[in-house]
Amino acid sequence: xxxxxxxxxxxxxxxxxxxxxxxxxxxxxxxxxxxxxxxxxxxxxxxxxxxxxxxxxxxxxxxxxxxxxxxxxxxxxxxxxxxxxxxxxxxxxxxxxxxxxxxxxxxxxxx
Amino acid sequence: xxxxxxxxxxxxxxxxxxxxxxxxxxxxxxxxxxxxxxxxxxxxxxxxxxxxxxxxxxxxxxxxxxxxxxxxxxxxxxxxxxxxxxxxxxxxxxxxxxxxxxxxxxxx
Numbered sequence: 001x002x003x004x005x006x007x008x009x010x011x012x013x014x015x016x017x018x019x020x021x022x023x024x025x026x027x028x029x030x031x032x033x034x035x036x037x038x039x040x041x042x043x044x045x046x047x048x049x050x051x052x053x054x055x056x057x058x059x060x061x062x063x064x065x066x067x068x069x070x071x072x073x074x075x076x077x078x079x080x081x082x083x084x085x086x087x088x089x090x091x092x093x094x095x096x097x098x099x100x101x102x103x104x105x106x107x108x109x110x111x
Numbered sequence: 112x113x114x115x116x117x118x119x120x121x122x123x124x125x126x127x128x129x130x131x132x133x134x135x136x137x138x139x140x141x142x143x144x145x146x147x148x149x150x151x152x153x154x155x156x157x158x159x160x161x162x163x164x165x166x167x168x169x170x171x172x173x174x175x176x177x178x179x180x181x182x183x184x185x186x187x188x189x190x191x192x193x194x195x196x197x198x199x200x201x202x203x204x205x206x207x208x209x210x211x212x213x214x215x216x217x218x219x
Contacts, residue, residue: 034208043115043202043210044154089154097142098167099207101154 002027004092006102013080014110021105023090024072030092033073034099035064038087048075080109115211117203123217129191132214134203135184144204145178145188148213154202160186193218 003026013019025033031052036044050057050064050073057064061080066073077084090102116135124130136143144159158168160180168178175194180186190197193216200213 036210041212043204043213045210046208093207097144097159097161097207098156103153 002030002092002094002100004090004100004102006090006105008105009103010106010108012108012110015080015082017080019077019080019084019107019109021075021088021090021107022072023074023092023102024070025092025100026071027092027094028068028071030094030100032093032096033064033066034091034093035075036089036091038089038104040086044089077107080107082109082111085109115203115205115209117201117211117214119214120212121215121217123219124193126194126218127192128218129189130193130197130216130218132188132201132203132216134186134188134211136186136203136205137209138184140206140209141183142206143180143186144207145186146202146204146210147199148202149199157188157201159207190216195219 006023034049035047037047038044048059048062048064050066061078063076085108087104087106089104091099093099118133142161145157147155157170158178163180176190178188195218198217200215202213203211
Protein backbone atom coordinates (compact mmCIF):
# COMPACT_ATOMS: atom_id res chain seq x y z
CA UNK A 1 0.00 0.00 0.00
CA UNK A 2 0.84 3.69 0.01
CA UNK A 3 3.43 5.04 2.46
CA UNK A 4 3.61 8.76 3.18
CA UNK A 5 6.55 10.28 4.99
CA UNK A 6 6.50 13.83 6.33
CA UNK A 7 9.32 16.11 7.47
CA UNK A 8 10.13 17.83 9.70
CA UNK A 9 8.17 16.64 12.71
CA UNK A 10 8.56 20.01 14.41
CA UNK A 11 9.26 23.43 12.94
CA UNK A 12 9.72 26.81 14.60
CA UNK A 13 9.84 30.02 12.59
CA UNK A 14 9.82 33.70 13.38
CA UNK A 15 6.65 35.59 12.55
CA UNK A 16 6.85 36.84 8.99
CA UNK A 17 9.24 34.12 7.83
CA UNK A 18 8.28 31.28 5.52
CA UNK A 19 7.64 27.68 6.53
CA UNK A 20 8.05 24.64 4.31
CA UNK A 21 6.82 21.13 5.06
CA UNK A 22 7.73 18.23 2.79
CA UNK A 23 6.10 14.88 2.12
CA UNK A 24 7.06 11.91 0.00
CA UNK A 25 4.80 9.11 -1.18
CA UNK A 26 5.53 5.64 -2.50
CA UNK A 27 2.64 4.76 -4.83
CA UNK A 28 3.06 6.50 -8.18
CA UNK A 29 -0.65 5.89 -8.86
CA UNK A 30 -1.70 8.31 -6.11
CA UNK A 31 -3.27 11.34 -7.71
CA UNK A 32 -4.74 13.52 -4.98
CA UNK A 33 -2.76 15.25 -2.24
CA UNK A 34 -4.58 17.26 0.43
CA UNK A 35 -3.07 19.19 3.33
CA UNK A 36 -4.78 19.57 6.69
CA UNK A 37 -4.30 21.94 9.61
CA UNK A 38 -5.18 20.66 13.06
CA UNK A 39 -5.46 23.04 15.97
CA UNK A 40 -5.44 21.85 19.55
CA UNK A 41 -8.64 20.07 20.49
CA UNK A 42 -10.06 20.22 16.98
CA UNK A 43 -10.33 17.96 13.98
CA UNK A 44 -8.10 18.30 10.93
CA UNK A 45 -9.24 21.01 8.54
CA UNK A 46 -8.56 20.82 4.83
CA UNK A 47 -6.57 23.92 3.84
CA UNK A 48 -5.37 23.18 0.32
CA UNK A 49 -5.11 20.28 -2.07
CA UNK A 50 -3.49 19.44 -5.38
CA UNK A 51 -4.13 16.85 -8.06
CA UNK A 52 -1.50 15.04 -10.03
CA UNK A 53 -2.22 16.93 -13.24
CA UNK A 54 -1.09 20.19 -11.61
CA UNK A 55 2.40 21.16 -10.48
CA UNK A 56 1.57 24.04 -8.18
CA UNK A 57 -1.43 25.60 -6.51
CA UNK A 58 -1.65 28.77 -4.51
CA UNK A 59 -4.20 30.23 -2.12
CA UNK A 60 -3.15 33.55 -0.60
CA UNK A 61 -0.23 32.79 1.75
CA UNK A 62 -0.39 29.04 1.22
CA UNK A 63 0.98 27.13 -1.74
CA UNK A 64 1.52 23.49 -2.54
CA UNK A 65 3.94 22.04 -5.09
CA UNK A 66 3.98 18.55 -6.52
CA UNK A 67 6.83 16.70 -8.20
CA UNK A 68 5.35 13.51 -9.63
CA UNK A 69 8.67 12.20 -10.89
CA UNK A 70 10.28 12.42 -7.50
CA UNK A 71 7.01 11.57 -5.72
CA UNK A 72 7.13 14.42 -3.31
CA UNK A 73 4.96 17.38 -2.51
CA UNK A 74 5.43 20.37 -0.26
CA UNK A 75 3.41 22.95 1.65
CA UNK A 76 4.70 26.50 1.68
CA UNK A 77 3.37 29.12 4.07
CA UNK A 78 4.64 32.65 3.52
CA UNK A 79 4.49 35.62 5.90
CA UNK A 80 3.69 33.34 8.79
CA UNK A 81 1.50 34.56 11.61
CA UNK A 82 1.02 33.24 15.17
CA UNK A 83 -2.38 31.83 14.17
CA UNK A 84 -0.60 29.56 11.69
CA UNK A 85 0.73 27.61 14.69
CA UNK A 86 -0.82 24.14 14.51
CA UNK A 87 -0.08 20.59 13.42
CA UNK A 88 -0.09 20.12 9.66
CA UNK A 89 -0.74 16.79 7.94
CA UNK A 90 -0.18 15.79 4.36
CA UNK A 91 -2.04 12.91 2.75
CA UNK A 92 -2.05 10.94 -0.48
CA UNK A 93 -4.95 9.21 -2.15
CA UNK A 94 -5.70 7.25 -5.28
CA UNK A 95 -9.42 6.82 -5.00
CA UNK A 96 -10.38 9.93 -3.08
CA UNK A 97 -11.66 7.65 -0.33
CA UNK A 98 -8.69 5.85 1.14
CA UNK A 99 -6.27 8.51 2.44
CA UNK A 100 -2.78 7.79 3.71
CA UNK A 101 -1.62 10.44 6.14
CA UNK A 102 1.83 11.67 7.04
CA UNK A 103 2.84 11.74 10.69
CA UNK A 104 2.31 15.47 11.07
CA UNK A 105 4.44 18.60 11.54
CA UNK A 106 4.00 20.76 14.61
CA UNK A 107 4.53 24.34 13.44
CA UNK A 108 5.21 27.08 15.96
CA UNK A 109 5.30 30.70 14.81
CA UNK A 110 7.19 32.83 17.29
CA UNK A 111 5.85 36.39 17.59
CA UNK B 112 -24.48 24.09 8.07
CA UNK B 113 -23.14 23.09 11.51
CA UNK B 114 -20.56 20.80 10.01
CA UNK B 115 -19.87 17.26 11.17
CA UNK B 116 -21.22 16.74 14.67
CA UNK B 117 -19.75 14.13 16.97
CA UNK B 118 -20.85 13.07 20.43
CA UNK B 119 -19.77 12.77 23.09
CA UNK B 120 -16.71 15.07 22.97
CA UNK B 121 -15.11 13.19 25.83
CA UNK B 122 -15.74 9.69 27.15
CA UNK B 123 -14.10 7.98 30.09
CA UNK B 124 -15.03 4.36 30.64
CA UNK B 125 -13.81 1.32 32.45
CA UNK B 126 -12.16 -1.56 30.69
CA UNK B 127 -14.71 -4.09 29.53
CA UNK B 128 -17.53 -1.61 29.10
CA UNK B 129 -19.28 -0.94 25.81
CA UNK B 130 -18.62 2.43 24.20
CA UNK B 131 -20.71 4.02 21.45
CA UNK B 132 -19.50 7.04 19.51
CA UNK B 133 -21.92 9.00 17.36
CA UNK B 134 -21.62 11.07 14.23
CA UNK B 135 -23.94 13.27 12.21
CA UNK B 136 -22.39 14.02 8.81
CA UNK B 137 -22.98 17.10 6.69
CA UNK B 138 -26.31 16.89 4.94
CA UNK B 139 -26.01 15.80 1.32
CA UNK B 140 -22.56 14.24 1.67
CA UNK B 141 -22.55 10.65 0.45
CA UNK B 142 -19.40 9.39 2.16
CA UNK B 143 -18.61 9.05 5.85
CA UNK B 144 -15.28 8.07 7.38
CA UNK B 145 -14.24 6.99 10.87
CA UNK B 146 -10.62 7.68 11.88
CA UNK B 147 -8.61 7.03 15.01
CA UNK B 148 -5.75 9.32 16.05
CA UNK B 149 -3.01 8.42 18.51
CA UNK B 150 0.46 9.79 19.12
CA UNK B 151 2.01 6.46 18.22
CA UNK B 152 0.12 5.66 15.02
CA UNK B 153 -1.14 9.04 13.83
CA UNK B 154 -4.37 9.15 11.84
CA UNK B 155 -5.73 5.77 10.84
CA UNK B 156 -8.78 5.11 8.71
CA UNK B 157 -11.01 2.57 10.43
CA UNK B 158 -13.94 2.30 8.03
CA UNK B 159 -15.78 4.32 5.44
CA UNK B 160 -19.30 4.28 4.08
CA UNK B 161 -20.63 5.34 0.73
CA UNK B 162 -24.38 5.93 0.51
CA UNK B 163 -24.77 4.28 3.95
CA UNK B 164 -23.03 1.08 2.79
CA UNK B 165 -19.70 0.03 4.38
CA UNK B 166 -17.13 -0.01 1.59
CA UNK B 167 -13.85 -0.71 3.33
CA UNK B 168 -13.55 -1.86 6.93
CA UNK B 169 -10.03 -3.24 6.64
CA UNK B 170 -8.82 -0.66 9.12
CA UNK B 171 -11.08 -1.87 11.91
CA UNK B 172 -8.59 -3.28 14.40
CA UNK B 173 -10.57 -6.18 15.81
CA UNK B 174 -13.98 -7.76 16.07
CA UNK B 175 -14.53 -5.64 19.17
CA UNK B 176 -15.05 -2.70 16.81
CA UNK B 177 -18.21 -2.30 14.76
CA UNK B 178 -19.73 0.58 12.83
CA UNK B 179 -23.17 1.22 11.43
CA UNK B 180 -24.82 3.82 9.29
CA UNK B 181 -28.57 3.19 9.47
CA UNK B 182 -29.36 6.32 7.45
CA UNK B 183 -27.67 9.20 5.67
CA UNK B 184 -27.65 11.43 8.73
CA UNK B 185 -26.29 9.17 11.45
CA UNK B 186 -23.47 6.74 12.12
CA UNK B 187 -22.14 4.95 15.18
CA UNK B 188 -18.84 3.36 16.08
CA UNK B 189 -19.10 0.81 18.85
CA UNK B 190 -16.36 -0.84 20.88
CA UNK B 191 -17.36 -3.86 22.94
CA UNK B 192 -15.60 -4.70 25.17
CA UNK B 193 -13.34 -1.67 25.44
CA UNK B 194 -9.67 -1.97 26.40
CA UNK B 195 -7.11 0.62 27.60
CA UNK B 196 -5.30 0.45 24.24
CA UNK B 197 -8.44 1.78 22.57
CA UNK B 198 -7.80 5.16 24.20
CA UNK B 199 -7.50 7.67 21.37
CA UNK B 200 -9.31 10.50 19.64
CA UNK B 201 -11.89 9.19 17.19
CA UNK B 202 -12.87 11.39 14.27
CA UNK B 203 -15.76 11.18 11.91
CA UNK B 204 -15.34 12.86 8.52
CA UNK B 205 -17.83 13.76 5.84
CA UNK B 206 -16.75 13.26 2.23
CA UNK B 207 -13.13 12.81 3.33
CA UNK B 208 -12.49 16.52 3.70
CA UNK B 209 -14.67 17.69 6.58
CA UNK B 210 -13.76 16.38 10.00
CA UNK B 211 -15.76 16.56 13.19
CA UNK B 212 -14.29 17.81 16.45
CA UNK B 213 -13.57 14.27 17.56
CA UNK B 214 -14.36 12.16 20.60
CA UNK B 215 -11.54 11.73 23.09
CA UNK B 216 -11.93 8.23 24.51
CA UNK B 217 -10.13 7.16 27.65
CA UNK B 218 -10.45 3.56 28.80
CA UNK B 219 -9.18 2.99 32.32
